[in-house]
Amino acid sequence: MTDNRLSIEKSVPGRRGITFRNPLREKAVVSADMRRKTPPRLPEMSEFDAVRHFTKLSTLNYSVDTHFYPLGSCTMKYNPRLNEDAANMKGFTAVHPLAEDEAAQGTLEMLYNLSSRLTELTGMDGITLQPAAGAHSEFTGILTAKAYFMHRGETERTEVIVPDSAHGTNPATASMAGFSTINIASEPDGRLSLDKLKEKLGPKTAVVMLTIPNTLGIFESRIEEIAEAVHKAGALLYMDGANFNALIGLVKPGDMGVDLMHLNMHKTFSAPHGGGGPGAGAIAAKKHLLPHLPMPLIKKENGRFVCDYGDERSAGRVKSFFGNTGVLIKAYAYLLVHSAKExxxxxxxxxxxxxxxxxxxxxxxxxxxxxxxxxxxxxxxxxxxxxxxxxxxxxxxxxxxxxxxxxxxxxxxxxxxxxxxxxxxxxxxxxxxxxxxxxxxxxxxxxxxxxxxxxxxxxxxxxxxxxxxxxxxxxxxx
Ligand SMILES: Cc1ncc(COP(=O)(O)O)c(C=O)c1O
CATH class of the missing domain: 3.90.1150.10 (Aspartate Aminotransferase, domain 1)
Known part of the structure; x- marks a missing residue:
């Protein structure tokens, strides 16, 4: 019979695993008015029972390491252990977050190389690795677009167009960033109708957000015509690239007319999701948007790696330091074992x-x-x-x-x-x-x-x- 009792229900008064001797002279350290009146209510168990209890709980976990996990839209692929070893390397873990560039050359080089590899894969001109997840990347991307239009004085561009085949985080992002969302119903084949898009495009359009492949698992085959129409209206084309696992190494969004896009490290680049995470995202952008990305961007000057803090055109920081660097190391390790061809x-x-x-x-x-x-x-x-x-x-x-x-x-x-x-x-x-x-x-x-x-x-x-x-x-x- 399965014993589903909590540890507190298995508690037996006085039962102990190991008894620790209190090394502090309690009375001297904690003043009388701060001391608790009753002992804490903790499970009292033998060490063996505690081990069994937690081992059993761990087997209730469902994960990619135990079972097939076909969760659509989540890309639950194998998380190579090699990546964990790379992220645990002392050279990375021992760097102080406030270290000067000169004292963090290894980490900056890794971030620079990862940025270059992702920029190449996406066909874009530059990238920030600051966002902490996919949705956070979208938000960063839309803030970047907002900074771009503000800088150009195009403050009348207050609308973001999102087809109904987009991921739900797209319209949510647009609203959070202060835009109104214009929805377009998909065609029976699951694609965006160019005619419907053209009807909605206008002087108020700031961004068109497309999830490619979309949430039906379908590629937007008229993407170049879509990009042309978007640009003709003076707007930007944003690609939700969280599903990049379907495109990596096959097509470059930058060649399809995309102005800015995001990637999910915890999907395409094999870093673990959830409890094994946290996540990490990236926003890749074309040249005209680079000054508006959150700073710093990492540059190589005279063989050294330096942080470029940009100027007032930047959308501003979205995360402390360089984002979730540990996750980015895992993504970089993944890319290192896959050649461009692979x-x-x-x-x-x-x-x-x-x-x-x-x-x-x-x-x-x-x-x-x-x-x-x-x-x-x-x-x-x-x-x-x-x-x-x-x-x-x-x-x-x-x-x-x-x-x-x-x-x-x-x-x-x-x-x-x-x-x-x-x-x-x-x-x-x-x-x-x-x-x-x-x-x-x-x-x-x-x-x-x-x-x-x-x-x-x-x-x-x-x-x-x-x-x-x-x-x-x-x-x-x-
Ligand atoms: C297409 C798409 N966009 C955005 C996201 C949001 O990413 P995150 O969960 O990392 O915020 C997901 C999540 O899987 C996604 O599938």
């Missing part, structure tokens, strides 16, 4: 894996698009399942019992009952086949016994939660 293979394999899943499942889980996808595919439960009242949530919950993390569900919002699957390039064909088998079994089980599927998961520590109440009125007290 980076294209990352994208090719990511695309191949997503299309493999699509091809093997679309007969029972129809896809929102009739064509090939890029690095992720968006499927839905078919009519045969929905007729029996089965929803995307039921499929996702059933996957947990089969040992898989659920894909992203109900996103993108423009697809009814979406199941967004992103396998990444680091999964083997065998793993993909196991996932496909599980999805096909769920389909069969759903047709044969829909009520069981609707009650899934059956074998997890917690079953169906009231997720709305959990989010709106979280009860986080024991």
């Amino acid at each position: 980076t294209g293979d990352i994208a090719r394999m990511a695309i191949l894996n997503a299309n493999y899943i699509l091809a093997k499942l679309k007969d029972i889980y129809p896809c929102c698009s009739k064509e090939y996808c890029m690095h992720e595919c968006v499927l839905t439960p078919g009519h045969d399942l929905t007729e029996k009242g089965i929803k995307t949530l039921d499929v996702a919950k059933a996957l947990l019992d089969k040992g898989f993390h659920a894909p992203t569900i109900y996103f993108p919002l423009i697809v009814h009952e979406a199941l967004m699957i992103e396998p990444t390039e680091t999964e083997s064909r065998e793993t993909l086949d196991e996932f496909i088998k599980a999805m096909r079994e769920i389909h069969e089980e759903g047709l044969a016994n829909p009520e069981v599927l609707k009650a899934a998961p059956q074998h997890q520590t917690v079953k169906r939660l009231d997720e709305v109440t959990a989010a709106r009125k979280p009860n986080i007290r024991w």
Whole structure:
């Protein structure tokens, strides 16, 4: 039987693991009025029970190191251990954040080299590595665009155009930066309509934000015409490049007419997400926007690496020091083991894996698009399942019992009952086949016994939660 008690519930008065002798003469150090009246309420356990308790908790963790994690839009790829070793190198960890440039040449050189490599991959002219995540990069990018228009005196440009196939952080960013957001509905093929865009473009347009590939996993094939129209209106084209895993080494956004874009180190460049993070982002920009990026930018002068603090045209700092440098080291280590030629293979394999899943499942889980996808595919439960009242949530919950993390569900919002699957390039064909088998079994089980599927998961520590109440009125007290 599973023992799900908290450590405090396992507590036995007086039981101890190790007893520490207090090295401080308590009375002399803490004055009487500051001393607690009652002992703290801590679990009293033997050392062995404490080890078992925490080891068991650690096995409840679901991570890329334990299972396939096909979370669409998140690029949950393998995080090479080599990168951790690089980030732990004494030469990086021992540098004082306030060290003079001369005393931090190694770190500055790494940041400079990473910037150069990313600038080359994106086809842009310069980059800041300050942002702490993807959404934070977008915010930085839009602040950079704002500084650009302010400097030009074009203060009437108050609108940001965002198609409904963009990531949700795009319109949120535009609003946070003080712009009004103009939404454009996508065409039936999931792409942006050039005609609809032209109708919305005008003297008030500051930026058009496109997620490429978009949240349907589709490439904006008319990107050059889009860029031309945007520039003709005097606006800037921003690319949400968080999905760059589908493009790396294959195309350069700078060549497609993009003015500024962001990258997510914790997606494309293999740095861990979440608890293994934190994240790191980057904003790459074309020449006309470089003075407006947050400073400092790192430059090479006479063989030494120096910080350039720019001038009043800069959008200002968005993060202390150089951003999340540890994460940036991991991204750089990742790029060091991939030659320029090999980076294209990352994208090719990511695309191949997503299309493999699509091809093997679309007969029972129809896809929102009739064509090939890029690095992720968006499927839905078919009519045969929905007729029996089965929803995307039921499929996702059933996957947990089969040992898989659920894909992203109900996103993108423009697809009814979406199941967004992103396998990444680091999964083997065998793993993909196991996932496909599980999805096909769920389909069969759903047709044969829909009520069981609707009650899934059956074998997890917690079953169906009231997720709305959990989010709106979280009860986080024991
Ligand atoms: C397309 C896209 N844009 C932006 C973001 C936001 O990135 P972050 O979660 O690092 O803030 C994500 C996150 O995965 C994304 O997929």
